Amino acid sequence: MNFRLFALIFLIAGSSTIYAQNLGSIQRGQRGYSPPARQQDAGEPEKPDVNLLSIERADMYQEILDIDVFTKEVLKSYLKDYYTATVNIGYDENLKFDAKRELINAERKKFETSLKEVFTEEQVEKILTEEEFGKEKKKYDKEKRQEKRKKKKRKKNKDDDGK
Numbered sequence: 001m002n003f004r005l006f007a008l009i010f011l012i013a014g015s016s017t018i019y020a021q022n023l024g025s026i027q028r029g030q031r032g033y034s035p036p037a038r039q040q041d042a043g044e045p046e047k048p049d050v051n052l053l054s055i056e057r058a059d060m061y062q063e064i065l066d067i068d069v070f071t072k073e074v075l076k077s078y079l080k081d082y083y084t085a086t087v088n089i090g091y092d093e094n095l096k097f098d099a100k101r102e103l104i105n106a107e108r109k110k111f112e113t114s115l116k117e118v119f120t121e122e123q124v125e126k127i128l129t130e131e132e133f134g135k136e137k138k139k140y141d142k143e144k145r146q147e148k149r150k151k152k153k154r155k156k157n158k159d160d161d162g163k
Contacts, residue, residue, distance in 0.1 A: 047087050047091055048083075048087060050080055050083040050084045050087060051080065053079075053083055054076050054077075054079040054080040054083055055076060057076075057079050058072050058073075058075050058076035058079060059072075061075055061127060061130075062075075064126065064130075065119075065123050065126065065127075067123075071118060071119075074118055075115075075118070075119075075127075078111065078114050078115060078118075081111075081114075082107060082108075082110075082111040082131075085107045086104055086107055089103045089104055089107070090104070108128075108131075111131075112124065112128060115127060115128075
């Protein structure tokens with residue numbers, strides 16, 4: 001009987017100390033701790049598609065400059081050549097920054113001379129400033145988005161009226 005009483009007291013005391021140590025729950029120093037995310041190799045960034053880029057820009061320039069379809073196609077081929085060269089220069093890991101800048105400037109001058117064969121001086125300046133700064137592209141994209149919104153709104157109103 002004495003032994004049973006001693007074992008019962010021993011079990012109660014032992015379980016209370018285990019409970020006090022919080023062995024089954026998060027430790028005090030680990031509360032709110034989350035391990036940092038593992039680093040993953042991002043890899044090489046993808047090159048932009050020069051075909052799509054030249055088509056989009058040629059459409060934009062057609063609207064801005066009011067040029068005909070043939071001139072637009074000529075411009076598209078010039079843009080494609082220019083974008084291909086600049087993208088290849090930009091993604092070349094062997095070239096340093098200064099060398100890349102010089103090569104891109106040389107491509108820009110070659111692009112400018114090819115444009116002068118077909119376009120007027122004002123049109124060439126517009127195209128070159130647009131390629132440099134891209135202000136007209138932003139306006140063009142904004143107008144396109146507004147047109148899409150208006151079309152959706154009209155379609156929604158038609159659907160609502162038809163019900």
